[in-house]
Structure formats: structure tokens, C-alpha cells
Amino acid sequence: MPETGKPKCGNFCFRLFSFVFSGMKNSRDAYGQQLLAQYKSQTATAEIIERDDFYIDTGSDAGLYFTEYEQWSASEQQAVELAAGRILDVGCGAGRHSLYLQRKGFDATGIDNSPGAIEVCKLRGLNKAIVRPINQIDEFAPDSFDTIIMMGNNFGLFGDAENAKAILEKMSRITAPDAHIIAGTHNPYQTVDAEHLEYHEINRKRGRMPGQLRIRVRFGKIVGDWFDYLFVSPEEMQNIFSDTDWRIEELIAPEEANYFAVIKKKF
Amino acid sequence: MPETGKPKCGNFCFRLFSFVFSGMKNSRDAYGQQLLAQYKSQTATAEIIERDDFYIDTGSDAGLYFTEYEQWSASEQQAVELAAGRILDVGCGAGRHSLYLQRKGFDATGIDNSPGAIEVCKLRGLNKAIVRPINQIDEFAPDSFDTIIMMGNNFGLFGDAENAKAILEKMSRITAPDAHIIAGTHNPYQTVDAEHLEYHEINRKRGRMPGQLRIRVRFGKIVGDWFDYLFVSPEEMQNIFSDTDWRIEELIAPEEANYFAVIKKKF
Numbered sequence: 214m215p216e217t218g219k220p221k222c223g224n225f226c227f228r229l230f231s232f233v234f235s236g237m238k239n240s241r242d243a244y245g246q247q248l249l250a251q252y253k254s255q256t257a258t259a260e261i262i263e264r265d266d267f268y269i270d271t272g273s274d275a276g277l278y279f280t281e282y283e284q285w286s287a288s289e290q291q292a293v294e295l296a297a298g299r300i301l302d303v304g305c306g307a308g309r310h311s312l313y314l315q316r317k318g319f320d321a322t323g324i325d326n327s328p329g330a331i332e333v334c335k336l337r338g339l340n341k342a343i344v345r346p347i348n349q350i351d352e353f354a355p356d357s358f359d360t361i362i363m364m365g366n367n368f369g370l371f372g373d374a375e376n377a378k379a380i381l382e383k384m385s386r387i388t389a390p391d392a393h394i395i396a397g398t399h400n401p402y403q404t405v406d407a408e409h410l411e412y413h414e415i416n417r418k419r420g421r422m423p424g425q426l427r428i429r430v431r432f433g434k435i436v437g438d439w440f441d442y443l444f445v446s447p448e449e450m451q452n453i454f455s456d457t458d459w460r461i462e463e464l465i466a467p468e469e470a471n472y473f474a475v476i477k478k479k480f
Numbered sequence: 481m482p483e484t485g486k487p488k489c490g491n492f493c494f495r496l497f498s499f500v501f502s503g504m505k506n507s508r509d510a511y512g513q514q515l516l517a518q519y520k521s522q523t524a525t526a527e528i529i530e531r532d533d534f535y536i537d538t539g540s541d542a543g544l545y546f547t548e549y550e551q552w553s554a555s556e557q558q559a560v561e562l563a564a565g566r567i568l569d570v571g572c573g574a575g576r577h578s579l580y581l582q583r584k585g586f587d588a589t590g591i592d593n594s595p596g597a598i599e600v601c602k603l604r605g606l607n608k609a610i611v612r613p614i615n616q617i618d619e620f621a622p623d624s625f626d627t628i629i630m631m632g633n634n635f636g637l638f639g640d641a642e643n644a645k646a647i648l649e650k651m652s653r654i655t656a657p658d659a660h661i662i663a664g665t666h667n668p669y670q671t672v673d674a675e676h677l678e679y680h681e682i683n684r685k686r687g688r689m690p691g692q693l694r695i696r697v698r699f700g701k702i703v704g705d706w707f708d709y710l711f712v713s714p715e716e717m718q719n720i721f722s723d724t725d726w727r728i729e730e731l732i733a734p735e736e737a738n739y740f741a742v743i744k745k746k747f
Contacts, residue, residue: 431536
């Protein structure tokens, strides 16, 4: 489609493009299709993640996305217990946190850019589950939420520091004045793995943050799209919030590789 | 190096080639390097296998190669108990079967084409562990073994029917007159997975047996070499032995997806 001017092919062309594009999106939804397959077969499989330096590994424990509260770490349990009111679960996956919070009586909305993930959430009984990438959260009305949760390292969905600031501005708009964000991340420096340390160096050389992973999910024959997923140290997280409306109120288990931040509005 | 005539570069050239080739071999030993990493870190990871139709999956349960007798299936226990005398373990991996048999007092020799796997066997205390691919088993002297074991689906190492016959001839030579082979495989038709069934069809079209997988192992940044690994039904196995010195004496759990054959010499 030409970049300028009205497309000549009109509605048919638009429908064709939409069809092709929606097909492409689904065919690349390795993450969601894996969740769906696991849900339907009731089997626990580990996801396979490729990094852009050809490093490949299983990215999470088998069955992680379907775990229940009792199986979560102490810090994860502590973090999720801080959610209250109208809750937005960003990158909700198979909905384990939203479903828990819904059962507790909260008004939980799960969003994920993966159509397969959202399908699983609905099949599992999550009332509010929407296909929406994080950078489109401003489609929610102002003052829609009291808590935003970004569990399971989903601080990473900010992608990079600049994008984080743009999204935090949107988060500011769609939340109540006394709202808070609960975000989990992974400290990339808590490793002695030579290949991870080498990747930090590659990232520094190309002007990226050391923990800024470019990764994709593979499942069966489906190759997911590349995306950035940001791991930060507590200090790096602090820097990201410096010129935003938000401040870190509390860190949960900052000495551990996986830790959480409770983030409040400055004013 | 030219295909005909004596190479002009002489000894230096040979050494350079040897160095490059040995480096390449090690750098492609994804399977062995993963075993080594698991052994050293005492962690259980699942191996990642790519098939030549772009299908990717974790190929074995995490930690499988380091399991002990008590963790094996009933049919695997039954199969390994039939080994006796001088035993050759083809594709011994981390040596779980050979180590068990060595502890029982048998003279067990493990071979594997993976240098990393053989290193792990030695580290674990296997007295006889040799880097040797299956098609080089005729390097053993005649009448060297009473039992050949091919555990963990290692019937697959035959690669294809034709190669199986050539290797069975070599196995005939290096074993005693009353020797037997104990070989495990996976029945490829015990699946309802659309992607596996589609792969069978791809194989039929290109003149390969449906269960003739072309696969490679990936570990970290190491991409293993492609190799053929053959899954067969009991009937297909029967056909492979038809014009060889060997016959199936007994099948263990032929109704299961993973089953074993006890193979004896015809004469």
C-alpha cells in the first residue's frame, strides 16, 4: 500500500491486507500457540527461546505459565498480594495472576499481544482478556485502573529505556492518582555464564543496555517475531524512572536474581 | 585440498586441516557439550532438537541422560537386564547403562561419536569409553562382545535401512556366535500430532522411511551437525533384518511407543 494518498484498491484491498496480516500474526504467535497446545493437552512443556546471537535455551520451567499461587516464589506471592482494586495485568500470558486476583474478587483485566495467550485466558475463565500490546494501553480510558501488574519479569516488556518512559506516561494517564505499578524483572548481572556476559558486551558495543535481550520464541514449526525484552539491575531501574511521573516506593527481594518493584506516582 | 594428487602444502597443511577440523567437530558437539555442562553444573536441562522441516522441540526429559536404574521404565529395566558378558554400549551418551552394567561386574565398553559425551563417561568412572561413531565399530577385533546394547531409541543410530544392514554385518563380525543385540526404538506411528504425520508424508515423498528423522541438536550457541535417526514400527524392524545374519528373538513392550528388540544371530 502506498505510504501517501488514498489506496487505489479500496475496501477489497484493505480486507485482503487485513486477512494476510492477521494470518501472519497468528502464524508467528509461537508463544500463544504453545500456551494453547499446553492448555488443550494438559501437558507441561518448556518454551524454547532464541537470542539474536544464536544462543538458544529453554526460557522457562515447563508448565510455569499454568502454576498456581502455592507454586510461586515468596517474592512473587508478596508482590501479587499488593494488587488491589481495578487491576491491569500487562503481558498476562495464560492468566495465572489475573485468575488468582479475579477469584479474590478484584476487577482484573489481562492484556497480551499474543492472540493465543488471550484465547487461553478466556478458556480458563478470565472475564476480561484483551489482545493488546503494551504500547497500546492508552486505548483504555483515563483513570481506569488502581494497580498495574507486570509479573514474571514483565518489566521486560518496556523493551528499552526510551520506550519505558513513553509507556509510563500512558500508564500515568490510564490509572488513578494513587495507583501503583508492581513490576518484576531479572537482574542480568547475577550471572557467571560466559555466553550471557559476552552478550552484555555485544549489547554495550551496539549501544544497547547490557540486559536488553532481542529474542524470539519457537514452538513446533512456528517462529515468533523478534522482540526486545529488558532485564535491569535495581540501579538501572532507578535511572529509568528518574524523569518520569513515577518513583520506586519499595523493592521486593532486590538481592535476588528475580525481584519486584512497587512503583507509585511522584505527585 | 585437490581431489587428486599429493597435496602440495605437505605436513603443515595437514596439521592446519586437522586443527580446523578438530575445532569444528568440537564446536558442533552440541549434544556432548550439553552433557558436559549438565555434569559440571549438576543441573537437569532438556535438550533442544531441530528437525529439517523447521520443527523444533525439547527432545528428552531434563536430566534423562543422568537417570539411574530406578528411574527407567519397566521395559528399559527388563531390556538392560538381558545384557551379559562383554558388552558394547552403542551411543552410550553420559554412560547411564554402561555404568550400571559395570557396577554389576560386567565388562562394559561405551562408544559415542560425541567427544563431550565420552568425556562425561570418563568423569563418571566408566573404565572403557571411546569416541567412535557406529559405522566404525569394525575397528573392534572379531569376537570382542557378547552383547551389544542400543538403549534410549538408539536403534535410530542405524540411520536408514541400508546403513542398518551394513552395520549389522560389522556387528556380526565383532561379536561371539551366540551374541545378542538389545535395541530400543520408538514407533513413529503412535502419534496423532499433525506435524509429525505431515513429516512422515514429506519423508515418503522424498523416498525416505516415514520415521527417518533428519535432526540436529542445539545447545547455547552450538549448532550440531545434521544426522539421520530412524524410528521404526515392529514390522519395519522385521523387514530390516530380513536379509541379514540377525533375527528378532523377542520384542519387549511392542505395543508401547518405546519398545525393545532382542536380536540373535540366525545361524
